[in-house]
Every structure is written in C-alpha cells, then in structure tokens.
Amino acid sequence: MKLFSSYNSILLVISFIGLTFIGLLFYKTLSYYLDRQIDNGLIEELMEVQDFTHTKNIFPAPEVYKDLVIQYKKITKVQNNSTFADTVYYNPKKRKMEAARYLKTDISLGHKPYQVLIICSKVHRDEEIRIIGLIIGLPFLLFLTILYWVNSVLINRMWTPFRKLLLNIKSFNLNHDQSFEHIKTNIEEFRELSKAIEDLSLKVKSDYREIKLFTENAAHEMMTPLAVINSKLDTMLQSNRLGLEESETLIDLYRATSKLTKLNQSLLLLVKIDNNLMMDTEKVSVMDIVKEKQTFFNELIHNRNLKIEVYLDPVYLTVSKQLLDILINNLFSNAIRHNYDGGLINIKLTQSGLTFSNTGPDGMLKEDRIFERFYKDPASEGTGLGLAILKQICNRQNYQLSYRYINQLHIFNINFN
Amino acid sequence: MISGLILYKYLKVIIVQLLTYLQNVYNIQKYISAMKVLIIEDEVSLQKSIQQYLTAEGGTCDCSGTFESAFQKISIYDYDCILLDLTLPDGEGLELLRYLKELNKTDGVLIISARDAIDQRIEGLKLGADDYLVKPFHLSELNARVTSIVRRRNFAGSNLVVFKEIQIDLNARQVRVNDRVLYLTRKEFDLLLYFIANHGKVISKAAAAIHIWGDDADMADSFDFIYTHIKNMRKKLTDAGCHDYFHTVYGIGYKFTDS
Numbered sequence: 001m002k003l004f005s006s007y008n009s010i011l012l013v014i015s016f017i018g019l020t021f022i023g024l025l026f027y028k029t030l031s032y033y034l035d036r037q038i039d040n041g042l043i044e045e046l047m048e049v050q051d052f053t054h055t056k057n058i059f060p061a062p063e064v065y066k067d068l069v070i071q072y073k074k075i076t077k078v079q080n081n082s083t084f085a086d087t088v089y090y091n092p093k094k095r096k097m098e099a100a101r102y103l104k105t106d107i108s109l110g111h112k113p114y115q116v117l118i119i120c121s122k123v124h125r126d127e128e129i130r131i132i133g134l135i136i137g138l139p140f141l142l143f144l145t146i147l148y149w150v151n152s153v154l155i156n157r158m159w160t161p162f163r164k165l166l167l168n169i170k171s172f173n174l175n176h177d178q179s180f181e182h183i184k185t186n187i188e189e190f191r192e193l194s195k196a197i198e199d200l201s202l203k204v205k206s207d208y209r210e211i212k213l214f215t216e217n218a219a220h221e222m223m224t225p226l227a228v229i230n231s232k233l234d235t236m237l238q239s240n241r242l243g244l245e246e247s248e249t250l251i252d253l254y255r256a257t258s259k260l261t262k263l264n265q266s267l268l269l270l271v272k273i274d275n276n277l278m279m280d281t282e283k284v285s286v287m288d289i290v291k292e293k294q295t296f297f298n299e300l301i302h303n304r305n306l307k308i309e310v311y312l313d314p315v316y317l318t319v320s321k322q323l324l325d326i327l328i329n330n331l332f333s334n335a336i337r338h339n340y341d342g343g344l345i346n347i348k349l350t351q352s353g354l355t356f357s358n359t360g361p362d363g364m365l366k367e368d369r370i371f372e373r374f375y376k377d378p379a380s381e382g383t384g385l386g387l388a389i390l391k392q393i394c395n396r397q398n399y400q401l402s403y404r405y406i407n408q409l410h411i412f413n414i415n416f417n
Numbered sequence: 418m419i420s421g422l423i424l425y426k427y428l429k430v431i432i433v434q435l436l437t438y439l440q441n442v443y444n445i446q447k448y449i450s451a452m453k454v455l456i457i458e459d460e461v462s463l464q465k466s467i468q469q470y471l472t473a474e475g476g477t478c479d480c481s482g483t484f485e486s487a488f489q490k491i492s493i494y495d496y497d498c499i500l501l502d503l504t505l506p507d508g509e510g511l512e513l514l515r516y517l518k519e520l521n522k523t524d525g526v527l528i529i530s531a532r533d534a535i536d537q538r539i540e541g542l543k544l545g546a547d548d549y550l551v552k553p554f555h556l557s558e559l560n561a562r563v564t565s566i567v568r569r570r571n572f573a574g575s576n577l578v579v580f581k582e583i584q585i586d587l588n589a590r591q592v593r594v595n596d597r598v599l600y601l602t603r604k605e606f607d608l609l610l611y612f613i614a615n616h617g618k619v620i621s622k623a624a625a626a627i628h629i630w631g632d633d634a635d636m637a638d639s640f641d642f643i644y645t646h647i648k649n650m651r652k653k654l655t656d657a658g659c660h661d662y663f664h665t666v667y668g669i670g671y672k673f674t675d676s
Contacts, residue, residue: 119567122418148489155611161519179504220531223531223532223552224460224463224552226552226553227460227463227529227553228460228462228463228466228493228553229464230553230554230555231462231470231556232462232466234466234556234621235469236468237619237621237669237670238470238473238618242666244668245668246667247669251621254623261553262632265632277535296630297630297633299604299642299645299646300630303642303645323534
C-alpha cells in the first residue's frame, strides 16, 4: 500500500466517524431548537385557547387550520400539568399521516375540567432541517472532494524528490564511477535524506575502494616473498644430495607455492576487473580465440583422454581481448579440471552465446553458490576463484552467465546479448 | 644464379659445421655464455638465489639493492643484461631505464616486478626494456629469458643456438641435428630451447609446464603430461642420431646435460 493511500484511508475513516458524529449532534441540536419553537407555538396556541375561553366561555371551534389540530376532552379532575411530546397524526387536509408535536394540558371551562390536546405538524420543521442540512452538507462534500484532489496532487508533487531519490538508490552501483546524483528540493526532510544518502554512498565507495586497495597491496606484497620461496626451492633443486624424501617435500612445497601464487594472481585479477582496468575494447573474433585456446590446452585434454566436440560460428564481439581471453581460458580450464578421465567437453559458439558443457564426477552443483568467491568443491585443487572471475567478467560486459545441469552435463552458458 | 644459391647454401652448412666443431673443441659456448649480469633487487635473499643460479655456468653477477648503487654501477660498467626490480626502496626502477637510454647504452634489460600491470609493462618496454617477468618466477625461466636477451644482443641478426650437435635457427624456428632437419611441434621447440638455456640444471616439471602453458599449467594435478612431450622430443632427437642429453631426476623433473 502506498503511503498516500494508507494515509487517505485512515483520514477517510476518521472523517467519516467525525462527520457522522458532528452531523448527529447538529441534527439533534437543530431539532431540539425547532421543537422548542413548535412548543412555543403550541403554548401560544394554548394561551389563545385560554383567552378565548375566558372571554367567550366557550372553546374555540376544533377546526383544523394551519396544520394545527385542537381537541377537547372532558375529564374528571384538573391536574395541573402539561406535557409536550412527539406523535403521529392524521392530517385531514393533506389526508395523510404526518409527524407532529402535541401539547396536552388540562383547563377548566365553567368549572368543568377539560383536557386540551393541541397537535402541530412537524412537516415544516423537517423541511427546514433538510434544507439547512443540504445547505451545509453539499458545499461541505464539495469542499471535501476538492480537498482530496488537491491533497493527492500536492502529495504527488511533494513526494517527487523522494521518488527520484529512491530511483537513484536503486540504480546505485558500487562499481560504477559516477557518484550519487544530488536531488534539488525545497523540502528540508528530503534535502537531509538526500544529503545523508549522498554521504553514505561516498563512505561506502571509499570503504570499498580501500578494501580493494588493501587486497591489491596485500597480494602484491606477498609476491616478493613468494618469489624468494620459489627461487630458494629452485636452488635446492640443484643440490646433488636430494634423496627421495627430500624430493617429495620439494614437490609438495612447489605445489603449495604455486597454489598460493595462483590465488594471489586471481585476487589481483578480480580487483583489476573491478577497477575497470581492462576496458580497452576492440573487435575480436571469438571463434579464433576458442580455437587458439583449444590448441593451447590440447595436451591437457589429451592427457585426460577427454573427447571434445566443437561447433563454432564466426562471431565477432567488441570487447577487451584480454578479458575475453581470461573468460575462455577459465571456461576451458573449468571444463578440463572438473571432468573425469575419458569424459566429454562440448563447446558451442553461436551469435547469441557461448556454451561449454562437460561431464563431471559430481552431480548438480549449487547454482546460486558456485559463482561465489572461494566456494569450491572440497576435492577441488583450484583456488575457488575461477568461476567468480568468470561471473565478474560477465557482469562487466553485461553478459548473462548461467549454469544448468542436464543429462549429466554441467552446462555453462554465456549470453552475449 | 641458381648455382650461386646452391653454393651459398653449401657454404652456410660448412660454416655452421665449422663453428660447431670449433665450439666443441675450444668450448666457445662457455666463453660466450660467460655473461655479465647486474641484478638490481632490494630483496637480498632473492638477489642471492638469482646470483647463485646465473653464475653456476661461469657468468659474473653484480648486485645492488638500492637505486643509488645501481645508478653508479650502470654509469661505470657495461652489462650484457640488467635485471631490474621496479620498486626500489629509494627510487623508481623506471628512472634507471630512462637513465640508461640517456647514456645510449645497449645493455639488455629484464624487468622483474611484483606488479603485473599492463601500463607498467608497456612503459618499461617503451623505455627500452627487453622483457618483463612477473614475480614469483622460476629461476630456470629467468635464466632462459636472460639467455635469450643476451643472445639477441650479442649476435644481432644471426639467431643460431648451438648445443653440441644440435643447431637451432631461431628465425626459421628450425632444429637440425647433424645437419638433418627435425620437425618439432611449437611446444617441443620451446621446451628444447628452454632446456638448452638451462643446461646442467635440474628443471622441475612444474617450471617446464609453466614455461609452456603459463599459469594455467597447474590445472593438471600432476605435471606428468610434460613427460609425454619430453619423451616425444627425446625420441625425435635420438632418431636423428643425437646423443640423449635428457636425464630424469626422480619425481621432480629433468636435467639437460652433456656430462
């Protein structure tokens, strides 16, 4: 529910209850006053009747006039009380029942007690109430409608900066260089909000930059010690006194060093892609690169007895050659590494995309996690960054990278469009 | 015209054979490979390892760990090759390159840097560096690159590598054994050159694999597929009547040596 409609619905309920209450109060007060008026008329009428009886010693004729009915009734004893009340009577002139008010009192005529009943129609009074109600109610309703309309227009206009702000937040991307767009508005709250978000975005960006810088520096700083280890291992290798045990230790050390090196290089690569450092685009033949890589990996593929099926359309992309190189490299090494001996690799390149399918020792991988950094199969010898790099490159190039598992084949598809 | 060409071809063969003979007799190869190298690297232990590796074949190595001392050495001496670390404690390595250019020196320069930045690489090569090697590296790789730089500098034009009866024409990418042409694949050719540059040294399978496949080589859990390559190459060489110079070092790698 939008803020406006939520606000409106609350307002509507409150105004409905309030209006009903006020209307009721108004109606009650008005009818009370009008009843008093009628009562006064009835008293005047009664006084007229009393005057009439005093002077002429008879009752005025009980004829019907002015929506007024006067009835006399003999009673035994004069009780000195008079009652006003509402009733319904038959108006003989109009020949229909009407709401009315009556005054019932006892008077004596020539020492004989009589009960006088004066009934006065309330039709006029009801009409008055209706007209007064309409005179007040209609403009009020009109006023409400206008208010509602003005409200919606005004609120719409007032929230425009907020909506712009929201759009800006939604389109905010850590990796993009453009800073947060400032919103111009007269409303202080929104100005403050915009300022706060701007500050926050700057802070987030600078923190992110710092983290990247830290990663980069840490990885770089590790390269020199790694070079020392590597060179010492190479020196040790030249020794003539290497026994079997020492040789095996050396092999393990070499392997660990190479893994560490690879990890560092991958981290640096990720930072580089993040930093847009490889954005020199040119027209590249994807087919040529795939072929080139296939020859490059030929021995590795043969070594594992992998069967390779290739279908290539001539596809040209305007892209950073270096990035595409890494992309296809990673796809190849992924397909070779996570395969079993004698398995299958299928490569398909069409105008719309590039697909690498390969058999593998494992079943379906967790699609939502495989592209995370450092997520890898416990048995894998890799760094756990290969697919993360793949994902990062695809993000950079606005390619769609997807993973599926069909017919025992792990399928990585890159959609170029 | 044609007879002239044939004559030239024969003459070339004779000269090459004569050279090979002379090399074998007087051990010219040793003399030639006694190169003079300057190592500019602030990490002393790395400096020492490189020095040890490069001088084992009889070359000489000067070392300097600071910009200042490197500057002085460059001014005074001539080197076949300078190994240059770009980040020195008291200065920028690229400045030394500029200085070399100012002095009109033709020393070969191999940049060794911890940073694999394209800009820096381009900048370095533009300033006259011959090659760029990213840390960490295998000493055998370093040696192969240094040898290649020195070779290019010393024998401008005639790119002929000779090891005993093996002659490698780098321009034509052709290998001859006892004047018989061998057909090696590109990777085998590169591997042979690599082993010759590092003759007498044990080369780990990993280093050889990385030389050929780059950093993607670690993909195979073991580097046994290098074995296939070397086996094929060995067979081609011995079939052509070449002595088998490859020696297997158990579990680790190979040694290419004539002793």
